[in-house]
Amino acid sequence: MDESSYRYPCGAVYIFENVKAQRVKVGMTILSTTNVLDRLRDLNNIWIGLKATCQVCGGRRFINTKGLVPQHVVSGVECPGGDRAPIEREVVFAEQHLQNLKKLVENVTGTEKGSVTRKINSLEKRVxxxxxxxxxxxxxxxxxxxxxxxxELVESETHQILVEKLDKLAPIGEVFCCSVSEASKAVELALKQLGLLDAAEKEINIPTTSGEYGQCVICGNNLTATGACPDCRERLLS
Structure with missing residues (x-):
């Protein structure tokens, strides 16, 4: 392993596609810490609401059996957003907390004032x-x-190339209103600009299964978005 391998650990820049939403997401991961499938699972958990956002601190957590954000601790203090509906469902408590922060900021100074101000700015954006x-x-x-x-650099350059396509209303970042083809061209342009295109390895159409796409009539396993079963390679014909 040469010296550059230590400076620049191998990672992956991925393009996820949501056919129904007509959106793509361009992100990255360092493969020594998190793989692409883990990123995909986490994204879908957030997208369908299994993992939701606290109205107060903005942290994402799996909702409990009541559909609420569970109790949790932030910086050693129990967050008041625990045992409440996530902000994806309502913003009432978030707005109340925001007003309390705005009152508090008038009565504090120094670093505490700066901390409260940052919380206000962040919460206003979420609301x-x-x-x-x-x-x-x-x-x-x-x-x-x-x-x-x-x-990381490839991802950053790609986002700059696609900046006009950014979906600013998406509940998560790095989502773009463009086709997979456009996103792929942007990634490859970024790789070229950084002198990494020739060394990069590209994988296309990795089959991802989901119950949303139906079950195989032969083995019962979940299908891919194209109706294929990776295990027995049979298509579900409707």
């Missing part, structure tokens, strides 16, 4: 984003993965 929130459509699947060094 604005989720005030008229609708459950997003579809599920995400893996479309294309580029294995490359300096994945």
């Amino acid at each position: 604005k984003l989720f005030r008229h929130y609708n459950q997003p459509l579809g599920m995400w699947q893996i479309s294309t993965v580029y294995h490359t060094e300096r994945a």
